[in-house]
Each structure stands twice: as C-alpha cells, then as structure tokens.
Amino acid sequence: MQTAAALTMVRDDAFFLKAWLAHYGTLLGRENCYIVNHGRGGMVAELAQGCNVIGLPGDPHRNFDIKRWRLLNGIVQGLRNYYRHVIVGDVDELVVLDPAAGTDLLSFLADTPAKRVLTPLGLEVIHRIDIEPEPITGPILGPRRHVRPAPHYSKPCIVSVPTKIARGGHYTQYSRIHTPDHLYLFHLKFCDFDAYCEVMNRRNDTVAATGGTVKEVSIGRHWFAEARGEDRAVFEAFAALPLREGFDMSATRRRMRRSFGPRGETGYFHFDRPEDAAQFVLPDRFSGLI
Template identity: 65%
Template sequence: MQSTVAVVTMVRDDLFFLKIWLAHYGAQFGRENLYIINHGRGEDVARLAEGCNIIGIPGEAQKNFDMKRWRLLNNLVNGLRGYYTHVIVGDIDELVVIDPADGRSLLEFLQQARKGRVLTPMGLEVIHRIDQEDAPIEGAVLGPRRHVRLAPHYSKPCIVSVGTKIARGGHFTQFDQLFTPDCLYLLHLKFCDFEEYVSAMNRRNAVTEGMSVQEAAIGRHWFAEARGEDRALFDGFAALEMVEGFDMRPYRKKMQRSFGPRGETGFYAFDRPDYQLQFVLPERFNGTV
C-alpha cells in the first residue's frame, strides 16, 4: 500500500479513454489510490472503474459547468493532500508519463521528488497520422501511434504537493515557481485515434446542445458549431513540420524564461506559442501507455 500518489479525474461516458487511464495509473499506483468523479453516474464507468474510489454526481446540463467542475477538483485535491504526498489531477484523456530513459517508474520518481511544489510536465499531443498509421489501438497506444505534436497548452501544472488553487481548465495555478522536470511529459490523447475522436466529439456536442459557451463556461471545442470537418483536421497533421530527434530542453527553457504573473488574476503562467511542430517518439516509449 503506497500513500505517495493519488490521481484524480472526472469522466462522463468516455470509456475508451477511461480504459487507458485505468490501465496506466492503476498499474503504477493501485486502483485504491485512484479517485474518479463519475459525472452522470454512468453504470459502465462504475463497472470499468471497480476497485477505484468513485464519486457519483448528477449529469444534467448546468450553467457554469467547468467552473463547478474545477471547484470540485480543487477541493478534492487539497483534501487528499492530507493523506498523500502528491496528487495528480487532470482530464481523462491526459496522462503523466516518465521517460523510460530515466530508469525509474513514475512512482519511484515521485517518492524521491521534493514536496511543497507543483510539477509541470511538458505537454505533447499524441496525433493519429492517418496517412501512415493504419493499426487500431487494441492495447497500448504508443507503438501503433508514434507521432506527437508539441503542445504548450497541455503543459499543465498537474502534480500538486502544496496548497494552491488550480485555474479552470487546469492550465494555471497560484504557485509562484515553475518546476518542469526533464523526464516528465503530459500526453494528451484526444487526437490519438480518428474513429474515437469522432465518437467523443459526438458525445460532447450532445451534452452542450442548446447551451451557449457563456452558459456552460466551457471551451468552444465542446460545441458543434466550432467543430469543423473531422477528417480534414486529421489530414492536416501531415503538414506539421517534422523535427528530427527528440530534445525538449529548448522548449522547457522558453517556458522558464516567460514564466510570471498572469496579469492581476493571482495565477502564474508561461507563454504558450502555437508551435506547428511534430516529432516521432523514440521507440523506448512504445508500450508505456
């Protein structure tokens, strides 16, 4: 039984991503240390997440949904810090991974990490290059999918071992220092499979049908009118500039140089350029997710 790490997320019917999330974190930390807010009390979610700590909440569409969601997540994270050294929090399609070259598991890394900090892994979006990658995802994601897009928007301060507030969306905190360990990455899986993307977007469009962005207080990407054409989006990944090698140190340095207060909000942030860059993950990452 370990009490170093708890992991917190919220899910509504995203069973594809839930299975990946459970496999990734359950194997590393034990299901008894995973906390899942079951939005809508889905029976399939409860069945798949058996052995985890499941909190059911009503699923009706509500105004200010994302504000309420992050208020709940913030309070749960800060409560769990009384029992765990580190709490990882994020969306169901986001996974913290450690570079296999480090030689430690994620649990071993966090057991040795200094507490009283917020850690910000480098954000990478796993993209499905439908022009090259035909194999379906039937087990591991990495292997069938090898391409990633550099995504500062998903370099989230998501590993918490100090009292702080996380902003709506999880992109900023009130912690005034930036720690970005070289070995940590946050993989965003939204675009890892074309067919699953289409299914997930259909579900999200249904949730927000009849609501405005202002009412929901959630990103425009949940709304049908902002969706665009799905296949054209995935076809566009081929046009991203391919960068040779896999050296993220220059991008981490840019994060450090630009880090500072986010206006008068009380939160801290770094610049998040819209890099049009892609990389091929080294083979050592195959099977880690």
C-alpha cells in the same frame, strides 16, 4: 503517507477511461485512483472497479467547467492530507515519465520533494491516418508514434502544496515553476480517428442539452458543434506538419522557465505558450507506456 494519487472526472468516455485506468491503475494501484463519475454511468462504475468512485448527478447545467474545477480543487486539497503528490487532470491527459530517467513515475515522485507543483511538458499524440492504419486494440503508444508540441497542455497538474488550480487546469496560484526534464503530459484527444469522432459526438450532445452559449456553459469552445470542423480534414492536416529530427525538448522547457511569471492581476502564474507547428516521432522506449 502514501506517495501519489490520481484524480479525474469522466462521463461515458470509455476509450480514454480505459487508458487512464491502465496507466494510473498499474503505476499507482487502483486503490489510489479517484474518479468522479459525472452522471453515475454504469459503464464508468464497472470499468473503475477497485478505484474510489464518486457519483454525481448528470443533469445538463451551465457553468459546467467552473463547477467541475471547483470540485476538483476541493478534492485535491483534501487528498493532500493523505498523499504527498496528487495528479489531477482530464481523463484524456496522462502524465508519463520518459524511460530515459531510469525509473518509473511512482519511484520518481517518491524521490521528488513535496510542497511544490510539477508542470510536465505537454505533447499531443496525433493519429497519422495516412501511415498508421491499424486500430487501437491495446496500448496506444506503438501503434501511434507521432506527437506534436502542445504548450496549452503543459499543465501544473502534480500538486503537493496548498494552491488553487484555474478552470481547465492551465494555471495555479503557486509562484514557482518546476518542470522536470523527463516529465511529459500526453494529451490523447487526437490519438485515434474513430475514438475522436465518437467522443466529439457525445460532447456536442452534452453542451447542446444545456441550451447555453460558450460563455454560459463555461467550457471549451471545441465542445460545440459549430466549432468542430470536418473530422477527417482535421486528421489529414497532421501530415503537413514539419517533421523534426530527434526528441530534444530542452529548449521548450527553458522557454517555459524564462517566461514564467504573474498572469496579470489574477493571482495566477503562467508562462508563454507559443504555438509550434511541428511533429516528432517518439523514440521506441515510449512504446507500450500508455
């Protein structure tokens, strides 16, 4: 049985797909990468050569996220028959192992027991446009050094047990929490101002084509133009976040473990996700990892 596979679904997001492929294609091998090509885009198929690509119709439709996660759940459980661990998530979310662990992600997963769900700690890479003027022409980390805590992206995304993942990937029906000390989920949505504007334009167009409301389309409100706000103001606001010294996330992980429990009567489990208005500078050891 192979150690690990990575799975995502994408439509036209070349910037994030390139980062996803560079990361998982290098760590796991492209033969262990699975990409659902929503809309059968030629750009996605070309970039993902050597991966396992599943083409889907791209007609606008409602209940998009419900259908998407229904499909991803099925693929995850199928891949579990061939891999010990399956990493699943959006194309702008990458699981990263802190180099301080002394090994790489694939070796870490090879030594991690199966029959569990791993929950990396979520960090959002933010583009400080006031002090980071250089464009992204290669690796993201290095030109971008600032992150903010993102509890909403502490997702149970590494699966090696039969379970159901909730829409959006935020919860599962697995009744325990495993959040290893060196494991992170980097959310890249805000890692580059120009890329953000391009992606948001496409997402606004996608949901507008369905003709539905937020509830009818069943996807995040941030995909809708009316909830977008002014792009430059969003990024300028990052400078006001208090800068914390060091890079110690142990207290956050302790809160995750202490607060873990049933999510009402839904059959899912979760932990408290308090907002933490702060930012950190990533240590140099992270530069070039993604």
